[in-house]
Amino acid sequence: MTIVYLVGFMGSGKSTIAKRLSQLWNKPYADTDQEIEQTYDKTIPDIFSEEGEHVFRDYETNILKKVNKPIVATGGGIVERIDNIHLMKQNGVIIYLHTSFSEIADRLKHDMNRPLWEQSLKDRKALYKRRQQMYEGCADIIIHTDQKDINTVAQEIMDWLNK
Numbered sequence: 001m002t003i004v005y006l007v008g009f010m011g012s013g014k015s016t017i018a019k020r021l022s023q024l025w026n027k028p029y030a031d032t033d034q035e036i037e038q039t040y041d042k043t044i045p046d047i048f049s050e051e052g053e054h055v056f057r058d059y060e061t062n063i064l065k066k067v068n069k070p071i072v073a074t075g076g077g078i079v080e081r082i083d084n085i086h087l088m089k090q091n092g093v094i095i096y097l098h099t100s101f102s103e104i105a106d107r108l109k110h111d112m113n114r115p116l117w118e119q120s121l122k123d124r125k126a127l128y129k130r131r132q133q134m135y136e137g138c139a140d141i142i143i144h145t146d147q148k149d150i151n152t153v154a155q156e157i158m159d160w161l162n163k
């Protein structure tokens with residue numbers, strides 16, 4: 001089975017698009033963040049505050065190795081470990097949902113559930129810039145999501161998959 005992995009920064013819409021894609025394509029999807037919370041029975045903010053980011057990344061890699069659904073929404077930091085990238089490359093295709101920093105900032109302005117968004121504007125921007133290069137470096141295709149609705153983005157992905 002070839003897995004379609006959605007990668008991108010926090011707030012780029014990976015989970016929402018995975019769900020829509022799953023309806024359009026009639027195939028199941030998984031969300032690594034959701035699987036982590038269910039498997040380890042803890043919220044992501046709690047894992048970060050009680051166990052630290054390193055442990056969260058271990059959990060994330062374990063889950064990534066186990067998911068076997070045709071569509072997988074990943075967490076924004078999945079690219080932080082090169083082994084995760086190798087695994088995704090080996091098992092399928094990587095779709096980068098690109099969203100501008102200003103749109104992300106707007107979407108996440110009331111968000112309380114993303115520990116790595118809870119930092120200064122300067123640090124958020126630095127993380128965005130660093131990650132952008134990582135997503136671009138591993139992606140098989142880049143889909144721009146700014147000012148597009150969910151259906152348009154999901155349809156663009158479908159068109160690319162059906163090519």
Ligand code: S3P
Pocket residue numbers: 008009010011014033044074075076077078113114115116
């Ligand atoms: C993270 C992104 C989050 C979640 C965790 C860490 C990151 O997922 O995995 O808070 O490192 O960018 P989303 O991209 O779904 O917000």
